[in-house]
Amino acid sequence: MIKYFGAKILHDIIDRSIQVHGSLGFSSDLPLDFMYRAARAARLYDGPDEVHRDTVAKLVLRDYEAPADRVPTEHVPTRRRAAQDRYADLFDEVLA
Numbered sequence: 001m002i003k004y005f006g007a008k009i010l011h012d013i014i015d016r017s018i019q020v021h022g023s024l025g026f027s028s029d030l031p032l033d034f035m036y037r038a039a040r041a042a043r044l045y046d047g048p049d050e051v052h053r054d055t056v057a058k059l060v061l062r063d064y065e066a067p068a069d070r071v072p073t074e075h076v077p078t079r080r081r082a083a084q085d086r087y088a089d090l091f092d093e094v095l096a
């Protein structure tokens with residue numbers, strides 16, 4: 001996570017610094033254009049952002065299993081149907 005966020009924050013801060021300085025920030029009169037190039041590379045040289053995100057996602061998701069019926073457990077229509085079946089008597093009573 002820190003590889004992903006660290007590189008992104010470094011990149012965004014330098015990008016904003018260039019923006020604040022306008023064209024001066026993009027010129028070689030300031031070190032920002034050089035810093036920007038280095039920061040942009042940081043999103044690649046230790047592995048691309050996507051690979052870090054993928055790795056973290058695999059770590060987070062490794063303790064979870066897909067339900068046997070492949071329907072997410074929080075699937076609202078499925079839960080609503082189950083609740084309607086479970087409380088059918090009460091529904092009949094209230095709606096009568």
Ligand SMILES: Cc1cc2nc3c(=O)[nH]c(=O)nc-3n(C[C@H](O)[C@H](O)[C@H](O)COP(=O)(O)OP(=O)(O)OC[C@H]3O[C@@H](n4cnc5c(N)ncnc54)[C@H](O)[C@@H]3O)c2cc1C
Nearest residue numbers: 037038040041042043044045046047048049050051052054
């Ligand atoms: C300045 C610099 C210094 C470097 N220094 C070193 C070094 O010291 N030692 C070293 O070993 N390497 C170094 N590298 C290489 C660096 O590790 C690779 O560039 C990096 O891992 C990406 O590999 P690639 O360039 O082959 O791009 P590719 O693997 O071809 O990836 C290209 C793009 O495809 C996407 N992608 C790739 N894989 C996935 C995936 N699994 N899931 C989703 N999207 C994906 C990403 O958007 C990625 O940016 C350096 C690179 C740079 C730019």
